[in-house]
Amino acid sequence: MKTNQTFKPLLRLWHWLTVFSIFGLLFTVLLRKTFLSKSANAAIIQDKLSAMSIHIDTEQALSIAKAIRAPMWEWHYIFAVILGIAILVRVIAMIKGDAKMPIFKLIESQSLEERLKNSVHLLLCLSILLIAISGAFYYYHDTLGFAKESVKWVKEFHEFLLYPIVLFVTMHIVGVIKHELTTKECIVSKMIHGDE
Secondary structure (H helix, E strand, O other), X not given: OOOOOOOOHHHHHXXXXXXXXXXXXXXXXXXXXXXXXXXXXXXXXXXXXXXOOOOOOHHHHHHHHHHHHHHHHHHHHHHHHHHHHHHHHHHHHHXXXXXXXXXXXXXXXXXXXXXXXXXXXXXXXXXXXXXXXXXXXXXXXXXXXXXXXXXXXXXXXXXXXXXXXHHHHHHHHHHHHHHHHHHOOOHHXXXXXXXX
């Protein structure tokens, strides 16, 4: 499938802000699940203190572990703000006519390959939008007047959305590489440098 896509500056800004923020957010989640796991670190803290004849309970150890990983959450929020800015840039690009709504690109698809590509792009954009809305809602639940317990499902939904995003990002990257190798259109270069 050969296309003559153009990537205007606003669309490229949206793309790279989104890439930067998504990979930053995924990195902080990876840290949360591995090196900065509160339960794993709490157990290490208890073991090491116990070896020094200092005994603390699990809640105290968890409190210390949470304090250790607090800066990681600050970075998660910073990347989330960048993602919010990226979404705003995409909306502006669509209003200016520099980008089409993904659903319209899917509807206008001519071939099966084009429909598949545009479906993945639509699902990726939808997943990103949903993870941003659910994250913002959960972060501001107090301000919005919701008790933490009543919005636990929002947190679970937010965390679940990680899986489709990883899937669709992977599919997107594989599709771009395949397209780049088969059409020689230099879309990666165009997404970086523009259409010159």
